[in-house]
Amino acid sequence: MDRSPADVFAEHARRGELAYQVDDEGRPVFRPRVGLEAWRVSAGLGTVYATTVARPRDGEPYNVALVDLDEGFRMMSRVRGIAPEEVAIGMRVRLAWEDEVPVFEEETAPRQSSRLRLQD
Numbered sequence: 799m800d801r802s803p804a805d806v807f808a809e810h811a812r813r814g815e816l817a818y819q820v821d822d823e824g825r826p827v828f829r830p831r832v833g834l835e836a837w838r839v840s841a842g843l844g845t846v847y848a849t850t851v852a853r854p855r856d857g858e859p860y861n862v863a864l865v866d867l868d869e870g871f872r873m874m875s876r877v878r879g880i881a882p883e884e885v886a887i888g889m890r891v892r893l894a895w896e897d898e899v900p901v902f903e904e905e906t907a908p909r910q911s912s913r914l915r916l917q918d
Contacts (some may be wrong), residue, residue, distance in 0.1 A: 803830030806837060811898040816840040818871055833883035842893025843868045844906065851882040861885045865902055877902045 803819070807830045808830040810817035819827045827834055841883065844867040853859045861882035864871050877885045878901050891902035 803832060803834070804900070806830065808898070810839065811895070814895055815901050816842055816867075816893055817872060818869065826869050826871040827855075828867075828873055836845050838869065840867050840869050840893070844891055844899075844902070846877065846885060846887055846889040846891060847872060847879070849885045857871075863891075863902070865891060873900070877904065879903045915916075 807817055817837050817839055819830055819832075820836045820838055821827055821834060826838070844865040847864040847866045849861055849863040851859050853862055859876065859882050861876050863877050863885055864872055864874055865877075873886070875890055877889070891906035893906045894901050894903045
């Protein structure tokens with residue numbers, strides 16, 4: 799093994815890509831694991847499978863969601879851009895990034911860049 803799966807995943811994340819592995823039969827595997835060599839990049843579209851609202855004592859509420867990606871794997875993340883209580887099971891979402899961390903936005907929402915751009 800030349801690089802750890804976490805390093806490969808992080809490299810993709812720096813490029814704004816959500817990478818996942820596939821097993822010998824082509825089934826998607828997520829989170830990255832040692833022993834699997836084949837990688838794919840998700841189109842970043844999925845459906846909210848489950849959601850809840852976390853309400854920290856000294857902070858703002860936020861949602862925690864399980865998202866089923868169209869490629870066939872599920873991941874835990876959050877949906878940004880709408881009130882935590884408005885995230886709904888069955889909602890279509892698309893990938894967004896915050897500091898190389900995958901988050902999601904409602905698919906119908908206008909795309910907003912989460913990356914800083916340098917001005918000339």
